[in-house]
Amino acid sequence: MIKLSNLADYAVELMCCIALKPESIRGSASLAEQTKIPLPTASKILGLMVKAGLLVSHRGLNGGFSLGIGADKISITDIIEAVDGPVQLTNCLGEDADDCDRISSCGTRSQWYRINEAVKDALGSVLLSQMIESVPDFIGDGMVDDLPLISKLIN
């Protein structure tokens, strides 16, 4: 099964959570509890987000995290790549491409490049601001039993 890593999945969720209250500074404990992500794991992810410039951290008492740039400037690709590294479907697309000992007998690299770009575009076409559009902003303050439309499509 082709899937994202759990960490990438978590990261998007945490970012959504933060983007829903862009003005407030949230501590990792609060975010972890709200998203039900184990605290140390959430911390690690938040650290990666800061390193990527997607969040800014505020140290010391009452510290926490807030968006580093606007939610409409952050794409899903940005978040995923901050956690899992670049989208690079095959080994021969990276800088270590020469490690591929089949490179001289493989004519598919230019096709792989096209496919890779297409996948990157697909992931990059959704912005964080779009991810949260349909999310009621009272999430976490109380349970909402309002399943997304998608459940009707896939069942």
Place this chain on the structure above:
Amino acid sequence: MIKLSNLADYAVELMCCIALKPESIRGSASLAEQTKIPLPTASKILGLMVKAGLLVSHRGLNGGFSLGIGADKISITDIIEAVDGPVQLTNCLGEDADDCDRISSCGTRSQWYRINEAVKDALGSVLLSQMIESVPDFIGDGMVDDLPLISKLIN
């Protein structure tokens, strides 16, 4: 780093190799040698391709594999999914979606569905016949030092 599994990568290469000589039946040993993929691993992949209907196997002496359907009917998604299972970026997109204990507090599922479809389209937009178009058909019969165009783009 977001990448395909090695098996999926191998699978595409094996399929290309077979599609280049669509009329002939090739044994797994020959294919493994040509692609420099370890024989037992190649066998396993070829078996998966047969199970998916992309290849047909011919048992017995002088047996081997040949395309099950036309190379222009096989997309990269078909090959990848035969090896790695369905493209399903997040856990909440499958039939075990209800296992997600955040489902009622997560409004992003419909967005994930969109992203997943976009990625599937990206992978599905390339056919096996296109993958081999630019490949000189004397591959494997001798070393070709004709690097694909792509090397100029990414370096």
Place this chain on the structure above:
DNA sequence: CCAGAAAAAGACCAAATTGGTCTTTTTAAG
């Protein structure tokens, strides 16, 4: 019909990756 060659099937092992924990250090507020 028999012997041999090849694929099929599946149990099994090892290494790499991933997810997660814990500890120590740094920073800032009060």
Place this chain on the structure above:
DNA sequence: CTTAAAAAGACCAATTTGGTCTTTTTCTGG
């Protein structure tokens, strides 16, 4: 200066992945 919080990074465990090996089945050619 004390305390609370983030940062950093060493470390561990579990899953997944890649790969091997063995046994069974099936077909061809003699």
